[in-house]
Amino acid sequence: MMRKIFFPILIALIFPVLAPALPATQTAIDKAIRKSVVDSVSKLLANNYVFPDKAKAMSALLRKNLNAGTYDRLSNPEDFAARLTNDLRSVTKDRHLAVIYGPQRIAQMRCDTMDGESLPEVIRSHQRDNFGFRKVELMPGNVGYIDFRMFDNPQLPGAGAAAVSAMNFMANAQAVIFDLRRNGGGHPEMIQLISTYLFEGEAHLNDLYTRPTNLTQQYWILPWVPGPRLAKVPVYILTSDYTFSGAEEFSNNLRELKRATIVGQTTGGGAHPVDFKILNDHFVLKVSIGRAINPISKKNWEGTGVQPHVPVPADSALEVAYLMALDTLARTAPSSAERFEYDNLAAVKRAEARNLKPSSAMLDSYPGKYGIRVISADGGQLFFQRENGPKMRLVPASDRSFVIEQTGSSVSFTTGLDGRVDGFTLIRSVGDTVRCLRK
Numbered sequence: 001m002m003r004k005i006f007f008p009i010l011i012a013l014i015f016p017v018l019a020p021a022l023p024a025t026q027t028a029i030d031k032a033i034r035k036s037v038v039d040s041v042s043k044l045l046a047n048n049y050v051f052p053d054k055a056k057a058m059s060a061l062l063r064k065n066l067n068a069g070t071y072d073r074l075s076n077p078e079d080f081a082a083r084l085t086n087d088l089r090s091v092t093k094d095r096h097l098a099v100i101y102g103p104q105r106i107a108q109m110r111c112d113t114m115d116g117e118s119l120p121e122v123i124r125s126h127q128r129d130n131f132g133f134r135k136v137e138l139m140p141g142n143v144g145y146i147d148f149r150m151f152d153n154p155q156l157p158g159a160g161a162a163a164v165s166a167m168n169f170m171a172n173a174q175a176v177i178f179d180l181r182r183n184g185g186g187h188p189e190m191i192q193l194i195s196t197y198l199f200e201g202e203a204h205l206n207d208l209y210t211r212p213t214n215l216t217q218q219y220w221i222l223p224w225v226p227g228p229r230l231a232k233v234p235v236y237i238l239t240s241d242y243t244f245s246g247a248e249e250f251s252n253n254l255r256e257l258k259r260a261t262i263v264g265q266t267t268g269g270g271a272h273p274v275d276f277k278i279l280n281d282h283f284v285l286k287v288s289i290g291r292a293i294n295p296i297s298k299k300n301w302e303g304t305g306v307q308p309h310v311p312v313p314a315d316s317a318l319e320v321a322y323l324m325a326l327d328t329l330a331r332t333a334p335s336s337a338e339r340f341e342y343d344n345l346a347a348v349k350r351a352e353a354r355n356l357k358p359s360s361a362m363l364d365s366y367p368g369k370y371g372i373r374v375i376s377a378d379g380g381q382l383f384f385q386r387e388n389g390p391k392m393r394l395v396p397a398s399d400r401s402f403v404i405e406q407t408g409s410s411v412s413f414t415t416g417l418d419g420r421v422d423g424f425t426l427i428r429s430v431g432d433t434v435r436c437l438r439k
Contacts (some may be wrong), residue, residue, distance in 0.1 A: 007177050027103075027282060028075045038062045038071075040279040041084065041099065048289050050211050050272055051092075058091045077282055078102040095304060096245070096274045100288040106278055121344055123157055131159040132186070135179075136166045141345045144173030145318075147361045151186030152245045163190060167197045168227040175234040175325040178250075181264060181314050187244025188273075195250065196221040198259055200231040205253045206274050210290035218295075234328050236321040239264035239306065240314035245271075249292060251306045256296040261324065262308040264317035276366035323349055340431075344408020348395055351403040356396035358382050365421050366413055370436040373426075384411060 029037075042059035049055035065071060065087060074080040084099040111119055132150035139145050146166055154160035170176050176198075188208065195205055199221050209216045237251050237260050248267045254260035272288035279285055292300040312320050323346055330342035363377045374385045375394075382394040384404050394402035394411060402411045409428045416422040423437040 007062040016169040018330045027077060029077050029080055029282070030075070031072070033280070033282075034065060034071050034074070034080065036068045037080075037084070037099070037279050037283050041088075041285055044277045044279075044285050044287060048212050048275065048277070050209075050288050050289050050291050050408070052211075054092050054094075054198040058088050060146075061087055061091055073183065081283060089315040094272060094288055095268065095270050096272050096286060099279075100284045100286060101282060102284055103282055105286060106281060109276065109278060110282070126152060126156055127158055131156070131162040132183070133162050133166055133199040136169050138169075138173060139177075139322060140341055141326055141329065142172065142174045143322060143329075144176040144326070145179065146176065147169070147179040147182075149182050150184060151188075151190035151194075151250065153187045154190045159190070160193065162242035163193055164226050167194060167230075170197075170230060171228045173230065173233060174329050175236070176230060177236045177238065177318065177321050177325065178260075179238045179318065180243045180247040181238050181240040182250065183243055183247035185247050185249075187246065188249065191246055191250045191253070192222060192410040193225065195253060196225045197227075197229050198231060198235060198254070199257075200229060203257060203259075204295045205257075206249055207295055208290055209293055210273065211291055212275075216293065234325060236325060237262045237264075238314075238317040238321060239267050239308055240317075241265050241268055241305075242314075244268035245307075248301050248306050252292075252294060252301055255306060255309075256294050261310065262306065262336070263310045263324070264308050264312060265314050266307055266311070267301065267305040269301055269303045269305040319349070321355060340408075347403050347408040347410065348405055354397060356398070358394075358396055359399070362396075362399070368421075369439045370423060371403050373436050375424075 016178055042062060046052070046054040049058070062084065070082060071083065074083055075425055078101045081099040081101040085097065088099070089095065108119055108122065117171070121190060129149075131152040132148045133146070135145065135147040137145050148166070152159040152162075154163060176432065188206070192205060192403045203221045205219045205221065207216050207218050237254065239247075239262055243251065243264075244267065247255055248270065250269065251260070255262055272293040273290045273292070274286055275289045277285045277287055291302065294300060310320060310324070326342045326346040326349070330339050330346065333339035333342060358377075358381060362382065363380070366382055367375050367377045372387050376383045376385065376391065382402065383391040384394050384402075385391045390406075392407065393405040395405050397403055397410070400413045403409070404411065407428075409426060411424050411426055413424045415423050421438060423435065426434040426436055428434065
């Protein structure tokens with residue numbers, strides 16, 4: 001076993017660092033090219049695919065179809081690649097496996113191989129995407145939120161710095177939410193870098209076995225990262241059925257280490273590291289060359305996905321995780337003032353989640369003077385005001401109950417024997433109750 005700290009990327013969990021291929025004039029393929037591609041795929045599978053028995057079964061199917069003339073009418077290279085991909089996956093259900101038509105991609109791969117560096121246009125394409133980091137912010141209550149779409153190669157110029165900047169922006173967050181609902185995977189070194197910020201001491205994240213080398217690489221957190229760590233803050237990970245590969249590894253690592261709460265859907269189920277092999281001037285084989293092995297469970301998520309702690313529809317995951325974070329922070333708050341702040345934010349968020357709108361009856365019957373407090377209507381909304389203080393929006397929680405947006409205090413209207421509104425009960429954020437009668 002080799003303990004892995006950091007090394008230049010050799011494989012990716014989903015794709016190598018390549019710029020999007022440019023449109024090209026497609027070359028019609030003939031019988032000789034089809035046979036050559038099938039022969040090359042079979043040879044590469046035999047030498048590289050993680051499960052040798054499955055490699056034999058896939059090769060047998062491709063050769064059977066080739067000999068039977070199944071591919072004879074596929075002169076379009078993209079159609080041929082798609083059919084080969086479907087045949088390979090029909091044997092293994094491995095969503096990483098693919099035959100790809102891409103002459104420009106092959107040219108880029110050959111350039112990278114020759115000089116060991118990524119092409120400038122490749123680097124620019126990743127810079128334009130900000131290396132996958134789409135949004136980094138502090139939500140109300142000092143809850144951090146990071147939305148990123150891939151775990152890019154941290155050795156790509158600027159990628160590591162982008163990750164460090166994102167994590168340092170979280171330095172004073174009281175909780176952190178990682179949004180991986182649209183993250184398709186990436187590089188284990190970026191997973192390692194970001195994970196390091198979430199631990200103190202040592203933590204064994206994951207192992208990757210690769211068949212061509214017959215070696216198992218261990219991935220531990222790094223001994224040092226720039227900036228403070230967030231070892232004690234609650235962590236939440238948002239997932240969907242699109243969440244795949246490296247994004248699943250990050251989720252599974254933290255799940256097994258009991259370092260994060262996963263909220264959302266079961267993930268896509270791809271646990272095999274891949275490599276890209278050039279078949280000829282037109283086609284590339286994306287092949288699973290290994291498997292992930294979690295050091296705690298001794299298993300991985302291939303075919304099953306990572307199960308969330310809190311299963312909810314993907315589009316509800318952020319709202320649910322944010323409320324969970326606020327509730328956790330309220331329970332652990334060091335002072336009553338902080339606890340009230342988190343409770344108030346949660347109360348407003350829950351009221352907003354109901355998406356209720358004041359009815360015309362509310363807008364007509366609730367406005368008026370209630371002692372030193374005034375309820376008014378404006379623009380289809382109700383507002384609360386104390387004497388000459390600021391107007392604060394009332395967020396409907398039901399047909400009679402509201403939450404004051406700025407404070408989290410609740411307002412519940414009451415009616416007299418005649419059915420008319422005669423007052424409201426104000427439950428303030430500090431916990432006391434005030435009865436306000438209508439004048």
